Amino acid sequence: MHLIYEVTVFTQEKLKNGLAKLISEETKIITLEDVYDFSISQNHTTSTPTVIKLKSENLAYIVYTSGSTGKPKGVLIEHRSVVNQILWLMSSGYLGEDKTIIHKTPIGFDAAQWEMLSISSGTKLVVSNFGVDKNVFDLINKIVSNKVTLLQCVPTLLQALVNKQQFSECTSLTHILCGAESLTKKLVQQCLDILTNCMLVNLYGPAECTCNASFYEVTQANLHVGENVGVPIGIPVDNTKFYILDDSGLPVSDGNIGEICVSGVQIARGYLNQGDLTSEHFIEYPIGDNFEPIRVYRTGDLAYLGSEGVYHFAGRSDTQVKIKGMRVELEEIKVVLESLDVVESAAVLVNEGRYGRKSLAVCIQINPNKNIFQEKINRDELVSFFKQKLSELIPDYMVPSVFVFVDSMPHTVNGKIDMRKIKTLIDERNVEELIAPRNSTEEAILEIWESALGIEAISVTDDFFNLGGDSLSAVDMILSINARFNTKLPLHIIFTAPKIEKIAGIIDRGLTEKSSRLVCLQPSGTKPPIFCWPGLGGYPINLKVLAEKMTSERPFYGIQAFGINEDEIPYSSLEEMVSADIAEIRKIQKEGPYYFLGYSFGCNLAFEAAFQLEEMGEKVKQIVLLAPGMLKGLPTTNLSDEYDNKELITLLFTVFSRNVDDPDLHECLETSCDETSFVKFVCQKYSISNPELVKRISKVVIESRRISRERNRETQKSITTPTYIFSALNDEFSVFEKNIDCFRGGREIIKLNVAHFDFLMEPGVNNLVSLIAKHVPSL
Missing domain, CATH: 3.40.50.1820 (Alpha/Beta hydrolase fold, catalytic domain)
Structure with missing residues (x-):
């Protein structure tokens, strides 16, 4: 509302007083009764209203996005865009005089617009009670009693439907259109097994593209197209075109991932009173046949064109995150999880809780009809089960480290998973898992860990490597513990005792582990x-x-x-x-x-x-x-083992950074003129508290370098x-x-x-x- 300069609310007389308490005094309220009274006062006795001639580029409606990717924005949709959408739905056989659709989507969402306007095609519109999508039994009864042929829903709701035995009674359904979330092949198969004569259609389309921008009709024959567990988003609707562009705005080759940019009659005019944002997302690119500029909407979504000629969704550019240096797509993990029979629903997000570092967190709702666990198992066993399953399907760096299990997944009013509530659940889990030091030994080790890892709020039950610990910080940490407690713990103890409470127990009980290299x-x-x-x-x-x-x-x-x-x-x-x-x-x-x-x-x-x-x-x-x-790229011409040799400094720095192209190398070369200055630089960059460790490793490298040269001459x-x-x-x-x-x-x-x-x-x-x-x- 803050983006609208003058607001008038149109409502009923009985709602006027209650509504007035919710909005500002400057906002005008007009009721149906006001309009009628005004008409009488103007002596309008004819029942024929004045018709205003519309143009195709006139504004049809303003719909606000959900705000899941930022603050809500008012999207300006024109009449020609809406007309194209309805005509496509008719030509595809989804709407028509012999069709019946149920209207259940709240009016504030773009999907509600084509549900309501379906009557323009002659389709029978069944208006449901508010909240019918929250009660699947009521929804099923509505479908059966009204012989509904077309149902539009998000995959989350479809999953709830297929889990009910009564869903098999919905034999009147000829088409189910799914959108707003990723649709898995597992869910499609479950639905087709129940309703054998029904076709599932996977829809894709941001609000800025007037409801649906592409579609993929799923059948038993094409269900397993592509290697992904997710269903393709298909091909663009009529009078719409997709361009898959790289960061420079140039088309990528088929099969390569890029941003989906949509052109055609269905893209919006822009955002209400947000000119800068409109200019940022609605752009003209010289990508026409003769490099003529074409106006496109930059969706922020990623996709690629498969060899079978259909587009495959690859997540959002703003949900791609880096975890431990690796790029991760959150949507991919969600789709893989939901492909497991035991999972009814899943949500994945980045956890930036008490560790202060990014890690992956997942919220899982177990499918009660596919519960493979014969006996009730505890949470740790559940976590182990899912980590094992995921490690078989995706790389280890994509396996979440935080798991939360819920009986029922929270949803927003439009049926999507409520990620804000999921984040709250994750944050609560972070607090629950924090166990403070219980004695002076644990407290002292905690201080060493915080220094070695550069983070705070560590639990005494946390695993060192799960907190982001690496080889260098592990060695530094063990040496610091030995210096603090006058012990001789071997370096490999971090594998047998990777938690503060375990190391403290070894020290307090005076236990020793046999030292070995x-x-x-x-x-x-x-x-x-x-x-x-x-x-x-x-x-x-x-x-x-x-x-x-x-x-x-x-x-x-x-x-x-x-x-x-x-x-x-x-x-x-x-x-x-x-x-x-x-x-x-x-x-x-x-x-x-x-x-x-x-x-x-x-x-x-x-x-x-x-x-x-x-x-x-x-x-x-x-x-x-x-x-x-x-x-390649490491210089090897200067054989000197002195610290004034820039080639030696480069080699030593690369050993610690494990990256020959590290941007800090230049600064290291500029500031390192002897052993002391090099050791100081490395200790500061990697938060190493023990400079003697850096000296010893450097000496090993220098000696190994000399030995390696001799080995290369030896045949x-x-x-x-x-x-x-x-x-x-x-x-x-x-x-x-x-x-x-x-x-x-x-x-x-x-x-x-x-x-x-x-x-x-x-x-x-x-x-x-x-x-x-x-x-x-x-x-």
Whole structure:
């Protein structure tokens, strides 16, 4: 209302007084009785009203958007747009003299307009009682008793209908038109199984495009078109055209995702009294046949044109978020969840609660008719079930970390899921899960965690890695705890005790864990373990995601470089380094066959370990080398190990940033002139409280760099162990790829379209693991 300069409300006399209490004194109220009295006073005795001649571009109505993507906006729809919509509905066979539609949508929503105006086509209009869509039994009775042929509803309401046995009595329905939310193939199948002679139509269209801009008629024959679990949004309605454009306003190639921009007679005039917003969303682009400008509405929705010639919805540009550096589409997670039989409805949003960092949260309503749980299970078991199911269908970085379960999903007045209420439920869950320190030990560890992670409001039951902890912050945190309590907790304790309460319990009970440079990243399995060497820097926690993705039949150990722990001095030769590693490995597995992996610089160590064990007469079953080449773009001409060498600074900084294109590299090069200044810069950037840790890691890198140069000059060593090399995108060729004579037992090179650092992160690690399973089946 604040966007309207002068408002007049048209109502009935009996509602006038109550309405006056709700609106400002400046707002005019006119009743039907006022109009009648005025007509009498003007001596209008004829019953024939004066007809004003309308033009197609005259305004038909103003409808306000729901505000789900921002503040509500008054959308100006012209008569020609409404007429085109009705004519399309008639030509498609949805409206006509032999059709009956039920009007149930509140008048404030755009879908209500074509429901009411359907009478212009000769369609019989059944006006339902207000709120009939909130009571599915009343709605079913209305459909059956009036022999309704066409029902328009959101998927949420359709799901509620198919869950009722009485829905099978709605045999008069020939068409169900669904819109406003994503429609899953699971829901369509459920409906078609009940009403075998009914056609489902998936509708897409923002209010700015006059109700429905595209449609897809779903049948048993075309239900499974495309790989998505969601139903396509189809093709544009008559006199409407879609353009899929990139961020520059240029058309993308078929199959590529871009923004849906709609042109044609149905797009709105603009927004009421919001010229700037109208100019932002209603734009002329030179995308015509001869590059002539075409006026389009930028929807903010994403889609692509499939090979079958229909458009597929790909979410909203403003619901794409970055979680742990990866782009996530919230709608995709929702659709996948709702494709599960056990889920009746789901809502996904970004949780920015007490962690202060973005994470994914989901609210789930279990389908009571498809409850697969034979016995009542607790919430933790439910969470584990859904995390497992989702991990089978989507990448791990898309699996929500916060779960809320409800008996009934909250809805807005137009039947959509009420995301504001969902957010409130999530926020309440965040508060419930916060458990404060219960003793001085937990309180001290909490302070260390807050410093290491850079966040507040941590619960003593929170998992370190779920809070965004990484390899560097984990090492810093454990060393800080050891300094605070004068303990010698090994670095791998973060895997056995990833919560504050567990670490505090170990310290308070005076328990000790045997120190080892072999970190068990995945303990399950009865077959011989996998031993993996990390890259430059030598800390194996970076291998965590890879370890969790590999087979559960073999334990997975990451081998930490000698020199990371206090009082350790890095070895000066590759042979010494590996000999010490083999001694650690034999504490866990006394004899072969051994299974080795190496990543980046760790490939040198894995190869050397296989060589030394073969010299001892031991059996190494297989060796897998991951990204053995040098990153393209890293300079390698200056061999100096002094901190005035910009090439060395670049390499050291890349080890900590894990990104060769990090924008802070330039500042690091400008400010780092010696070890002290470099260590200070890294500690400030990554909130590391222990500068000695940065110094030790840097020394390991410098020594490893020197050893790597010597290894690249070395060609005389060879092994009989079968070797598999997985090369990273754009990496320089390593000595292992150049010299086939190193591998008397055979060598296979598999090239990946995955960058060097992405080998160990989602989603690149998924591609890597699937190829390892394909080419190295014994792993």
